[in-house]
Amino acid sequence: MGEINELTRAVDQGRLNRSVQWRTGIAARQLGELDKSRTTLTSLVDQYREAQQEAGAGMALVSLGITLHHQGNLPEAAARIREALVLQEREELAGDRAWALHALGAVERDRGRLGEALALLERSLELHRESESVHGEAWAHFQLGQVYLRTGGVARAEEELRLALGLYGRTRDDRGEAWALTQLGRARVVDGDPEAALERLRDALARHRLAEDARGEAWTLYYLGQALEEDGERDRAVRELERARTMFSRMRDVYGLAHARYTLGAGDAGPSRAAADGETCGNSGFRAGKLLVGRAGRTFGGLGWRTGEGVDLRGTGGGRRGERAGSPGGRALRRTPVRLFRVVRGPAPGKTGRRFLRCTMLPYAGAGDSAVEEARLELARLAAAPHPLRDGRLEDCLETYGVVLARGVDPAEGWQAWRLGLVPNLRAREVMGVPLP
Numbered sequence: 158m159g160e161i162n163e164l165t166r167a168v169d170q171g172r173l174n175r176s177v178q179w180r181t182g183i184a185a186r187q188l189g190e191l192d193k194s195r196t197t198l199t200s201l202v203d204q205y206r207e208a209q210q211e212a213g214a215g216m217a218l219v220s221l222g223i224t225l226h227h228q229g230n231l232p233e234a235a236a237r238i239r240e241a242l243v244l245q246e247r248e249e250l251a252g253d254r255a256w257a258l259h260a261l262g263a264v265e266r267d268r269g270r271l272g273e274a275l276a277l278l279e280r281s282l283e284l285h286r287e288s289e290s291v292h293g294e295a296w297a298h299f300q301l302g303q304v305y306l307r308t309g310g311v312a313r314a315e316e317e318l319r320l321a322l323g324l325y326g327r328t329r330d331d332r333g334e335a336w337a338l339t340q341l342g343r344a345r346v347v348d349g350d351p352e353a354a355l356e357r358l359r360d361a362l363a364r365h366r367l368a369e370d371a372r373g374e375a376w377t378l379y380y381l382g383q384a385l386e387e388d389g390e391r392d393r394a395v396r397e398l399e400r401a402r403t404m405f406s407r408m409r410d411v412y413g414l415a416h417a418r419y420t421l422g423a424g425d426a427g428p429s430r431a432a433a434d435g436e437t438c439g440n441s442g443f444r445a446g447k448l449l450v451g452r453a454g455r456t457f458g459g460l461g462w463r464t465g466e467g468v469d470l471r472g473t474g475g476g477r478r479g480e481r482a483g484s485p486g487g488r489a490l491r492r493t494p495v496r497l498f499r500v501v502r503g504p505a506p507g508k509t510g511r512r513f514l515r516c517t518m519l520p521y522a523g524a525g526d527s528a529v530e531e532a533r534l535e536l537a538r539l540a541a542a543p544h545p546l547r548d549g550r551l552e553d554c555l556e557t558y559g560v561v562l563a564r565g566v567d568p569a570e571g572w573q574a575w576r577l578g579l580v581p582n583l584r585a586r587e588v589m590g591v592p593l594p
Contacts, residue, residue, distance in 0.1 A: 175204055179217060186224050187332070189371030189408030194224045212253065215244035219257045226264050227372060229412030235264045252293070255284030259297045266304050267412070274304050295324035295333055302340055311348040315341060335364035335373055343380045351388035358384060372413075375404035379417055386420075395421065512539055513551060517558060517574035520566040533562055 182197035198221040205214035218241035225234035238261040245254040262277035278301045285293035302317035318341050325333035342357035358381045365373035382398035385391075402417035404410075512535060519532040540555050561573055570576070 175201060175208075175213060178204070179220065182220060182224070186220075186227060187368075187370050187372065189375070189404070189410070191224060191228050191409050195221065195228065198224055211244045212250055215241040215250065215253055215257065218244070219253075219260050222257075222264070223260050226260070226267070227410060227412070229410065229415065231264055231268050231412075235261060235268070238264065251284050252288035252290060255281045255288060255290065255293050255297075258284065259293070259300050262297075263300045263303070266300070266307060271304055271307055275301070278304065291324055292328045292330065292333075295321045295328065295330065298324065299333070299337060299340065302337075302344075306340070306344055306347060309347070311344050315344050318344065331364060332368045332370050332373065335361050335368055335370065335377075338364065339373065339377045339380060342377070342384065346380060346384045346387060349387070351384045354384040355381070355388065371404065371408060372410065375401050375408070375410065375413055378404065379413065379420070383420065513554060513558070514574070517572065520562075521568055521572065529562060529566060533559075536562065 178197060178201045182194045182201060185191075185194035185197060198217055201217045202214055202221060205211075205217055218237050222234045222236075222238035222241065225231075225237060238257055241257045242254060242261070244250075245257055258277050258281035262274045262281060265271075265277060266274035278297055282294060282297040282301070285297055298317045298321035302314045302321060305311075305314035305317060318337050322334060322337040322341070325331075325337055338357050338361035342354045342361060345351070345354035345357060358377055362374060362377045362381065365377055378397050378401035382394045382396075382401060385394035385397060398417055398421050402414060402421065405413035405417055516532045516535045516539070519528045519535070521528075536555060536559055540559070557577065558574065561577070566573065
């Protein structure tokens with residue numbers, strides 16, 4: 158009898174230790190200690206496997222996948238969560254499988270696989286309802302809202318996010334409410350309503366700080382910077398984006414860090430301020446912007462995000478004066494994006510945007526009329542091949558730049574596409590031209 162009691166205490170102690178370790182890994186993630194979260198949860202997965210507890214190993218793998226997602230390691234995050242799904246095939250684990258499915262849906266969304274993400278999240282929502290998990294339903298709606306944001310369906314996205322907000326309220330999840338408000342603020346930014354976005358994001362920021370959710374605070378600062386940029390408050394936008402970048406760097410959130418670098422280097426908050434000061438594309442202001450977006454592009458590429466690397470260099474040829482196209486420095490600087498636009502591949506609408514931007518760079522990348530003629534021919538090909546998911550604003554850009562080419566391009570004036578606003582705006586950066594089933 159004494160031996161049985163001793164064995165029982167040992168088993169219970171093991172379970173208690175694993176439960177504490179699981180909660181430690183999740184808490185570390187929320188505090189922004191992503192490396193600690195990853196190592197803790199990796200060790201936990203091994204412990205559950207040694208104890209031959211498939212259910213526990215599955216949940217630990219899902220938690221590990223979420224941490225890897227937050228660190229920007231999207232392929233490995235997807236692999237770990239798919240491992241969990243294999244362990245959760247039994248009917249009695251349907252509730253656990255629902256959490257794995259919505260975590261995987263979030264990863265595939267950020268990999269640009271929106272159709273797959275939508276299917277995963279809708280199935281997750283069904284399973285959460287069957288298992289009567291109100292909290293699970295909230296997170297599934299939250300992730301669905303972000304899928305619709307990526308497609309430009311702001312109204313549908315806000316509907317899903319409001320459903321999530323209400324369900325978070327029912328379960329008294331303050332952290333979830335803060336995240337829902339962050340994404341509702343982001344939705345207003347994407348829809349071109351920065352004033353409403355600022356109100357929501359400031360409310361969300363206060364809630365994230367109260368909940369001590371460092372990652373939520375960092376992402377809210379990032380979207381706040383975008384909203385300020387759209388509202389014309391560029392200096393304040395730069396400050397908020399810098400704060401977000403610092404937080405992402407500190408917590409080793411590579412995915413967030415790449416976004417912050419990109420926006421600081423390529424958005425209006427960076428290069429347009431330099432242009433307003435009369436800087437040229439060869440001086441420190443534009444070189445700093447080019448460095449930031451270049452680093453962001455390499456990071457996105459490393460994470461499996463090939464989309465937008467060419468567009469990341471759209472601010473490198475701006476300035477009111479610019480370098481003369483005939484100079485070696487001017488030609489070299491402008492050939493960089495032209496070469497990059499040739500090789501980047503992605504969804505058809507994204508390719509169209511990159512091909513258009515390449516057109517705007519061609520007159521500066523080569524000498525003589527041949528480069529201008531190549532730009533005209535490419536522009537005509539784009540205009541003759543519409544796409545059902547093409548951004549309507551791009552159609553206007555094609556027409557406007559056709560007029561610019563007809564009048565003649567003066568290299569001494571710098572990159573005219575930048576001056577005329579014929580570059581991707583925030584909505585174009587956020588929305589993917591990917592059809593949903």
